[in-house]
Amino acid sequence: MRITRRMPTALVGTLAVAALSLCACGSDSDDGGGNVTLNVQLFGSFGYKESGLFDEYQKLHPNISIKFTSVQQESTYWPKIQSQLNAPTGVGDVYAAEVSRIAQVTQNQADRWVDLKTFGAGDLEADYYDWKWKAGTTADGKILGLGTDIGPLAICYRKDLFAKAGLPTDRQELAKSWTSWQAFLDLGKQYKAKAPRGSAFVDTAGGLYNAILGSSIKQYYDESGKPIHETNPAIRDAWNLGVQAAQTGLTARLKQFDEAWNKAFSSGSFASIACPSWMISYIKGQDKNGSGKWDVAPGPGVGNWGGSYLGIPKNSRHQKESYDLIRWLTAPDQQVRLFQDSGIFPASKVAASRPEVADAKDPYFGDAPVGKIFGDVAQNLPVAVHGPRDGSILDAFNNGLLSIETQKTDPDKAWKDTMKNVENLLG
Amino acid sequence: MFKARRRAGQGSAPYLFVAPFFLVFAAFGLFPILYTAWVSLHAVDLQNPNESTWVGLENYRKLFSSDFFWNALENTFTIGVISTVPQLCIALGIAHLLNYRLRGRTFFRVAMLMPYATSVAAATLVFSGLFGRDFGMINWLLGQVGVNPVDWDSGRWTSQNALSTIITWRWVGYNALIYLAGMQSVPADLYESAAIDGASRWQQFRYVTIPSLRPTILFTIVVSTIGAIQVFGEPLLFGGVSGHLGGAGRQYQTLGVLLYDEGWFNYKLGYAAAVAWTMFVIIVVAVLVNTTLARRRWRNAA
Known part of the structure; x- marks a missing residue:
């Protein structure tokens, strides 16, 4: 017979990473004068610091100071948060959860995250893309995260390389030619026949696979939470492609x-890549002289890759103040600003419909209407079934x-x- | 009588002096080891570490019937051999050279220690760049002599050799300095009498230096063996996004990386603790084997 027992919590910290939780605590308590320090721990780049939003918030709320740390890799960040x-x-x-982790929060850890409905987050639902909002709520309606951004998928491609291989370079024309992923690969075969030396059509098979599966409602789990990685035909199709x-x-x-992948953006080792909205600024960072070489076109399917939520752990001592902060950070005004500064695509459809986003064109990508391309995908995305792992x-x-x-x-x-x-x- | 009493009186002081070490060791060494053993007998989920289920030896049973474990054990062994053996041989050679009266000796000795002072992360990132398939300098150099680019990461032997290069680079200097210290305590008259007997430089090295260094060599072998069984940072960082598997096909996943993968990627803390304890036992056995073999060999030689 199996016995379930509770271990003394203080003892659990022995394993190396668990120990991290016990140190670095700092004292973020109230100093009596109503001043509160909020400990915000994120990963990658959310753009808040870069756009000066933390500074602005502290100016607006003199009693709040924000202690911000960020871990570069999400894969090291998440175990630490656990x-x-x-x-x-x-x-x-305040912690962030990437979309591939959000089901873990809503399905396995609902007792450890604050239900934001208690602070009135229910009113925000109409602001968000339906699929984005639903993924952050539990089956019984608890709201555990507010969406920060999303990653609707298009195809980014190198016009110069496409031209050298005799492929069309116009984004409309390309979008019409790759009506399916098979058609996309067929174009790739055409590319390969006349491609410049050392240049492949697409970056990775994994990236392609992920983009294809991204348009499927059911991915790794069915509605009852059962893993279907072995039987889901959508996975097989994406895998086969x-x-x-x-x-x-x-x-x-x-x-x-990888470093080699980063370099390949400018070296031309690949001519196209499944491109979520956040990849736009990633490409600009990797290929600094690439303006005019790159373009972006609607892809063969609608899909999403990435995007995150902000949530508050139950053991936070400043839940109300934290809620005020994340509500402000995810408000449409701020999401618009983040889009303008760093190309982070709004999870709020109110923000996405503002002209600053919806009509945005990107000169680096040959004045491509990025706001419309990604916005259209976001609008058409289905409510996908997510699972904890x-x-x-993937x-x-x-x-x-x-x-x-x-x-x-x-x-x-x-x-x-x-x-x-x-x-x-x-x- | 008198003598015994005096010894007892003196006796307490040394114990007091070493006590702090053992107290700290009990808290940060012994306790984690025992507690890890306890955890390894439970199913513990990283998502919910406060709850655990007693499973007895189930984690160990699963571990020993897992291909991933045997693969990691084999990789740990091969990477260990191809990094430790050259590392110690090169270190011995370098120490021997540094033992001569060279100009700028101090500079060389400090320079030797620089790789040891470099962080694993920094060293591995630089070496991954050097070993890059498309833009790496090593492939560029090979290209100069007409060798096709090697995909270092994807092959079992190529990746393990790349890793052994990183490990060797980091630890040669450290071992060389230890050998050097050992060499300097060899009495000069031993060399003199050897020279009078007509021993060449090589014979002096072989028959005077090496036997005098026995305890030092044993020490470095033990320390390197422990280090080799614990290799972790190099394969993890070398692999980039597939680092936690030790490459897409687990071609260079070591026991340390397996532990990390199972505990922090797969959330199985109890299972990871079983890996940790298995590593601990392997280390103890390896050290015992090392020391007995070495002792027996030297006793026979002597």
Whole structure:
């Protein structure tokens, strides 16, 4: 018989990372004069600091000071947050959850995050894209996160390379030619025939796979929360297209977010990439002299990749103040500003419909109407079914495709290895 | 009588002096080891570490029947061998050279220690760049002599050799300095009499230096073995997004990386604790084997 017992909480901190939660606590308590320090811990780049929003908020609320830390990699950030969530007293006041983690919050950890409805967040629902809002609420209606941004998908491509290979370069024309992902790959084969030396059509098989699956309502879980990675036909289709791209040499055989991948944006190792809205500023950062070379066109399907939520852990000692902060940070005005400053696409459809966003054109991308391209996708996205381990399962699939690309692994074996990895992480 | 009493009186002072170490060790060394053992007998989810379910030896049973474990064990062993053996041999050679009266000796000795002072992260990131498939300097150099670019990351041997280069680079200097210190305590008259007997430089190294360094060599072997079993940062960072698997096909996943993957990617803290304890046992066994083998060999040689 299995016995479930509760371990003394203080003892749990022994494993290395868990120990992180016990140190670095600082004292963020009330100093008696009504001054409150909010400990905001994020990952990657949300643009708040860069756009001066934290400073502005502190000016508007002199009694609030914001202590902000950021971890570069989400994959190191999230495990750290896990131990903090379970610490007896508050370590942080505001955390972020990436969309691939949000179901873990809503399905497994609802008791550790503040229900924002208690502070009146229910009124905000109409502001948000339906699918974005729903993913941040639990089945029984608790609101655990406010959407910061989304990642509607298009295709970014190198006009100069397309032209060299004799492909059309006009975004409308391209969008019409790749009406399906198979058509996209067929164009890739055309590209390969006349491509400049050392240039592949698309960056990675994994990126392609993820974009294809992104348009599916059901991905790794069904509505009842059962994992369907082995049986979902949408996964098989996306996988098969990824395999096809890998085996016909259409991919640059890189790992996304690796140094070599970063360099490839300017070197031309690949001519196109499945491109969520946040990739726009990523490309600009990697290919500083790329203005005029790049363009962006609507992709073969509607999909979403990335985007986040801000939430408040139950062990925060300043829940109301934290709520006021995240509500302000995610308000349409601020989302518009973040879009203008860093191209972070609003999760709020009110913000997305403002002319500053909806009519935005990007000179770097040949004056492409980025606001409309991404906005149209966001508008048409279905309410997808999320599951607690979406991100890790995707990672396993990416590595499976990567092994086909770089290690010439047989696709059947790669599929079996992937299933094994997924079962290991779920088991 | 008198003598014994005096010894007892003196005896308490040394114990008091070493007590702080053992207290700290009990809190930060012994307790975590025992507590990890306790955790390894439970199912603990990283998402909810306050609750745990007693599973007995189930974690160990699963671990020993997992291909991933045996793969990681094998990788740890091969990476350990191909990094430790050259590392110690090169260190011995360098120490021998540094033991001569060289101009700028201090400079060389300090320079030797620089890689050791470099962080794993910094060193690994630089080396991943050097070993890059498309833009790496090593492939560029190979290209100069007509060798096709090597995809260092994707092959089992290529990636493990790349890792062994990083590890060797970081630790050669450290071991060289320890050997050097050992060499300087070898009495000069031993060399003199060897020279009078007509021993060449090489023979002096072989028959005077090496035997005198026995305890030092044993020490470095033990320390390097422990280090090799714990290799973690290099493969994790070398692999980028697939670092936690040790490459897309787990081609360089070590036990340390497996522990991290199971605990922090797959949320199985109890299972990760079982990996940790298995590593601990392997280290203890490896050290015991090392020391007994070394002792027996030297006793036979002597």
